[in-house]
Amino acid sequence: MSMDWIAGPGTALHGTLEVPGDKSVSHRAIMLAAIADGVSRIEGFLEGEDTRATAAVFQQLGVGIEAPDQGVRIVHGVGIDGLRAPVAPLDCGNAGTAMRLLAGLLCGQDFDCELVGDVSLSKRPMRRVIEPLERMNARISAAEGGVPPLQIHGGSQLTAIDYTCEVPSAQVKSALLLAGLRARGETIVREPQPTRDYSERMLAAFGWPIQFAPGIARLPGGHRLRATDVVVPADFSSAAFFIVAATLVPGSLLTLKGVGLNPRRTGLLHVLRAMGADIVEHNRSECGGEPVADLVVRHAALRGIEVPVAHVADMIDEFPILFIAAACAQGTTRVRGAAELRVKESDRIATMAAGLAQLGVRIVETPDGADIQGGPVSGGQIDSHGDHRVAMAFAVAAQLSREKVRITDVANVATSFPGFVARAQAVGLQVAPAGAA
Ligand SMILES: O=C(O)C1=C[C@@H](OP(=O)(O)O)[C@@H](O)[C@H](O)C1
Numbered sequence: 001m002s003m004d005w006i007a008g009p010g011t012a013l014h015g016t017l018e019v020p021g022d023k024s025v026s027h028r029a030i031m032l033a034a035i036a037d038g039v040s041r042i043e044g045f046l047e048g049e050d051t052r053a054t055a056a057v058f059q060q061l062g063v064g065i066e067a068p069d070q071g072v073r074i075v076h077g078v079g080i081d082g083l084r085a086p087v088a089p090l091d092c093g094n095a096g097t098a099m100r101l102l103a104g105l106l107c108g109q110d111f112d113c114e115l116v117g118d119v120s121l122s123k124r125p126m127r128r129v130i131e132p133l134e135r136m137n138a139r140i141s142a143a144e145g146g147v148p149p150l151q152i153h154g155g156s157q158l159t160a161i162d163y164t165c166e167v168p169s170a171q172v173k174s175a176l177l178l179a180g181l182r183a184r185g186e187t188i189v190r191e192p193q194p195t196r197d198y199s200e201r202m203l204a205a206f207g208w209p210i211q212f213a214p215g216i217a218r219l220p221g222g223h224r225l226r227a228t229d230v231v232v233p234a235d236f237s238s239a240a241f242f243i244v245a246a247t248l249v250p251g252s253l254l255t256l257k258g259v260g261l262n263p264r265r266t267g268l269l270h271v272l273r274a275m276g277a278d279i280v281e282h283n284r285s286e287c288g289g290e291p292v293a294d295l296v297v298r299h300a301a302l303r304g305i306e307v308p309v310a311h312v313a314d315m316i317d318e319f320p321i322l323f324i325a326a327a328c329a330q331g332t333t334r335v336r337g338a339a340e341l342r343v344k345e346s347d348r349i350a351t352m353a354a355g356l357a358q359l360g361v362r363i364v365e366t367p368d369g370a371d372i373q374g375g376p377v378s379g380g381q382i383d384s385h386g387d388h389r390v391a392m393a394f395a396v397a398a399q400l401s402r403e404k405v406r407i408t409d410v411a412n413v414a415t416s417f418p419g420f421v422a423r424a425q426a427v428g429l430q431v432a433p434a435g436a437a
């Protein structure tokens, strides 16, 4: 049965909030700890369905993973050659990150395996990883159209390649680097637009001699990973919903604690500030090698802008909530160069355009973006299409509406942000499961 929320209208948001651990870092921490020598402890692990799916996959591959406490994992690494053949398909659930990175990590193993996912993941493009991995000598077959399930045929000796990514994608880059661990030679990945560098940073932290700078990573094969403790910072993409909510709702003053501010993730901060937002960083420090800070957000009136294409890759998961900020800004916001949004958990340009139109917002879709005209937001019913970020974005839009908004098909919020409703309510957001409202 579909789970729905009733949200809004809202009043000012106040207080201090800590959002859960970063999803990208949590996936990678499990993966590298699993194939390292020794025992690694992960703190701040995201207890989301996506990252739990990754942990469950490695348990099927013979890795011991204990969960002594919420957000803690003790991973008994089996070493670079120690994974065991699974006896059943490996279920990546809703997680594109899990499937694409696992394709890279598993294609150089001695055994065969199958990667499967849910209905949404089963529609997402996998050729972007299959094609370069095949050039490395991997053997992977997909269903018709290059979508999951993926059959990975083991037993091939991989060879390194020098590859320039066609789409800006940290998942493609990471898949190639993970394959490169077991390849002969030096794997080089070049990116026309730099993307998040968590794989590179974490490989270095686990002792692999990788060299990297924005736009390029070079990784020699034939080394080993040393177990390391990982502290996961709070996920900027989860904080983003509250940054925009506090900006939009008059009278708000909200503090978000210890938010990860990797420069390849914070495009939304630049764009919101250019639109007039009041976001101040306090207590800048480091958490697990990543920059973090507390963000103090005050209500401010926004004006529409042309989103610089140079920021698109650095805010790729923040477009659903940016569309809401744009809908409540004065004037028009123009988004271009964001065609990747069409192949996420849903077609995020289409689902956001349909939802905003439902709330009376004027929006014109283009193949790679949209023009969003700011104006009043009305009530209505929104189909989130099972997309976690679309559901949370409309929960924020509802705060500005004059009537209640019903948001359908929201169960997938647990993939990236377990406990969203309780945390949102604690700072004054009006959102509740339908039936409990
Ligand atoms: O590498 C990662 O952890 C991610 C990369 C991005 O995907 P793409 O690589 O497809 O852009 C992003 O949308 C996803 O949420 C997480």
Ligand SMILES: C=C(OP(=O)(O)O)C(=O)O
Binding pocket: 050, 094, 095, 096, 097, 098, 317, 344, 345, 389, 416
């Ligand atoms: C696109 C996302 O994740 P993934 O690709 O891992 O499914 C997301 O979390 O917005």
